[in-house]
Amino acid sequence: MTATTTEVRPGTTAARPAPGPLRTELRRGLGPWTGAAIMATILVTMYSKAPEWQIRWQDAENLLHPLAGLLCGPLAMAAGCLQGGRDRRLGAGELWASVPRSPLRRLLVAAAPSALWPAAAVLAGDAVVLLAVWPYASWGRPAIAPLLADAVAVGAMGLVGHVVGRVVRWRLMAPLLAVAGYVGFAYGDFTASSWRWLLPSAQFSAAEYRQVWWYAPASAAWTAGLALACFLAYGLRSSRKRLLALVPLVVAVGAAAAILRLPADNGPWRIDPAAVRPVCADGAPRVCVIALDARLLPSLVETLEPVNERLRGLPGAPARWAVGRMAEQPGDVPLWDVGQDVVRNRIGDPVLYRNHAVMQLFSEECREGELAGPHAERTMDINHAVVEWLAPSPPGYGADVPGARAHLDRLRAKSPAEQRAYLVRYLAASGCRPDEVPVP
Numbered sequence: 305m306t307a308t309t310t311e312v313r314p315g316t317t318a319a320r321p322a323p324g325p326l327r328t329e330l331r332r333g334l335g336p337w338t339g340a341a342i343m344a345t346i347l348v349t350m351y352s353k354a355p356e357w358q359i360r361w362q363d364a365e366n367l368l369h370p371l372a373g374l375l376c377g378p379l380a381m382a383a384g385c386l387q388g389g390r391d392r393r394l395g396a397g398e399l400w401a402s403v404p405r406s407p408l409r410r411l412l413v414a415a416a417p418s419a420l421w422p423a424a425a426v427l428a429g430d431a432v433v434l435l436a437v438w439p440y441a442s443w444g445r446p447a448i449a450p451l452l453a454d455a456v457a458v459g460a461m462g463l464v465g466h467v468v469g470r471v472v473r474w475r476l477m478a479p480l481l482a483v484a485g486y487v488g489f490a491y492g493d494f495t496a497s498s499w500r501w502l503l504p505s506a507q508f509s510a511a512e513y514r515q516v517w518w519y520a521p522a523s524a525a526w527t528a529g530l531a532l533a534c535f536l537a538y539g540l541r542s543s544r545k546r547l548l549a550l551v552p553l554v555v556a557v558g559a560a561a562a563i564l565r566l567p568a569d570n571g572p573w574r575i576d577p578a579a580v581r582p583v584c585a586d587g588a589p590r591v592c593v594i595a596l597d598a599r600l601l602p603s604l605v606e607t608l609e610p611v612n613e614r615l616r617g618l619p620g621a622p623a624r625w626a627v628g629r630m631a632e633q634p635g636d637v638p639l640w641d642v643g644q645d646v647v648r649n650r651i652g653d654p655v656l657y658r659n660h661a662v663m664q665l666f667s668e669e670c671r672e673g674e675l676a677g678p679h680a681e682r683t684m685d686i687n688h689a690v691v692e693w694l695a696p697s698p699p700g701y702g703a704d705v706p707g708a709r710a711h712l713d714r715l716r717a718k719s720p721a722e723q724r725a726y727l728v729r730y731l732a733a734s735g736c737r738p739d740e741v742p743v744p
Contacts, residue, residue, distance in 0.1 A: 333390065335417025338383035339425035342376045342458070346429030349375070355647045357437065360596055361446045362511035362579075364437045370493070372426050372454040373505030378485030380458050381465035384418035385478040388469025408539040411470075415535065418466035423459030427451070440649050442599040443579065449520035456524040457504035460531035461485070467538050498564050501571040502526060508571065511596055512579045519572035522559040529556025582626075588616050589637075590624035597627070599649045607654040611662055611694055618724070620731030622665060637665050655698045662695040668736050679738035686711050686741055690730060693723075714744040 329335070349371055350357065350364075357363040430451045437446075465481055474480075489505040500506050501519075504527060532552035540546045566572055584592040585605045589612055593601055608625060615621040623635030639661055651657050666687055689711035691697075715723065726744055733740045 329413055330417050333417055334383050334387045335421040339421035342379055342422050342425035343429045345375050346371060347432060350433050358648055359440050359646055360511050361437055361441050361444055364433050365447055365450060366509050368430055368433060369450060369454055370505045370507045372458055373503060374486060374489050376426055376458050377461040377504055378482040380422035380462035381485050382478040382482035384462040384465025385469035385481050387418045388466035407541055411539040415463055415466040418462040419459040422462040423455040426455040426458045442597055443595045450515055453520040453524040457527040460527040463531045464534055467534050496568055498566050498568045501563050501566050502560055508573050512575055512594065513573035514576045515572045516574060522562050525559035526556050526563065529553060529559065587612065589622045592624050593627045600646055603650045607651045607658055608661060611658060614694060618728055618731060639664055658695040659697040662691050666691060683738040683741045689715060711744050
């Protein structure tokens with residue numbers, strides 16, 4: 305036997321092997337367009353809400369999760385349905401039957417773009433968002449497992465849509481799937497039972513919480529198991545082979561049973577003690593934030609410094625401004641979470657935030673009937689005047705209180721020493737006892 309060689313003439317190139325059917329399917333059809341649409345949905349939606357998440361890993365992930373399930377999932381189902389009905393519309397059934405491959409293998413090749421492109425697009429969009437958070441995040445690291453579970457869920461929905469497109473011949477089935485998926489997920493997300501944690505769009509917005517370690521794998525097993533059971537039940541022709549669809553179905557049911565044991569209120573999320581660890585700046589009164597917001601501290605100190613300058617050293621002044629979730633100590637002034645007031649580690653409106661902080665400083669919870677009597681209205685007017693004197697409100701925000709103007713004018717007319725002496729007396733008085741509140 306003699307070996308034969310193929311001569312390649314000078315100036316010519318050897319013929320490249322034809323791409324395989326899977327590669328051809330992934331490059332053509334609706335797959336690339338579906339991936340582009342899903343990625344654009346993620347990036348456009350997240351860009352419009354950038355001030356809400358471009359500060360913490362957790363804030364970004366808490367928006368990416370419902371976005372994947374509520375918008376990207378129904379879009380993947382609709383695209384998969386169109387992809388699944390393509391061969392029937394083109395009359396290519398006999399051509400596929402002539403290919404020397406099993407029906408399940410042919411279905412796998414045809415359905416791959418419906419699952420892989422949406423999943424890859426979700427991961428790519430998530431990666432871009434996390435890169436945008438990276439320069440500003442103060443603490444921790446992104447939780448990759450929940451994002452992978454989201455990608456699996458979206459890919460699974462695309463696979464289910466593909467099977468539905470092959471079974472149902474109705475042309476309007478694709479948009480109906482998208483609408484039904486969006487409405488169903490949106491409605492289920494507002495239920496108060498543990499069933500909502502089975503949905504790929506379940507929302508939870510507290511940044512200082514982390515998922516329990518097993519929830520993301522269980523969620524992925526739940527969605528992927530259902531999709532694979534549906535896929536095998538359709539793709540396997542004989543009744544005996546269809547029993548294989550029970551394997552992913554049992555896995556999905558087991559994962560769902562574990563998820564349904566979660567509490568209805570906070571589900572798989574648990575508070576992270578390291579995330580709420582206090583981080584404080586030097587000075588008096590001290591300004592403290594939780595570890596999640598450590599890089600916000602310089603901006604917050606700068607914002608509150610005009611008030612601290614007047615409070616420093618006074619009897620009755622607060623010991624610290626406690627921002628965010630932390631254990632309150634005697635002398636703390638608890639302020640709300642700064643997440644909504646911050647743009648890239650800077651207080652978005654320092655004047656407004658300072659005004660709200662002083663309002664919180666002088667707020668007291670009075671028992672019923674305490675804030676009453678002939679001096680009650682005068683006390684509220686004085687409170688408005690002192691707040692406006694310490695931290696003037698920005699234009700358009702301050703309440704126009706005619707009774708407070710005279711008190712404010714007298715405060716501003718005093719000398720610095722007189723203002724300081726009055727502030728000492730005001731801090732010592734209780735706003736719940738109007739007769740004790742001093743008049744400027």
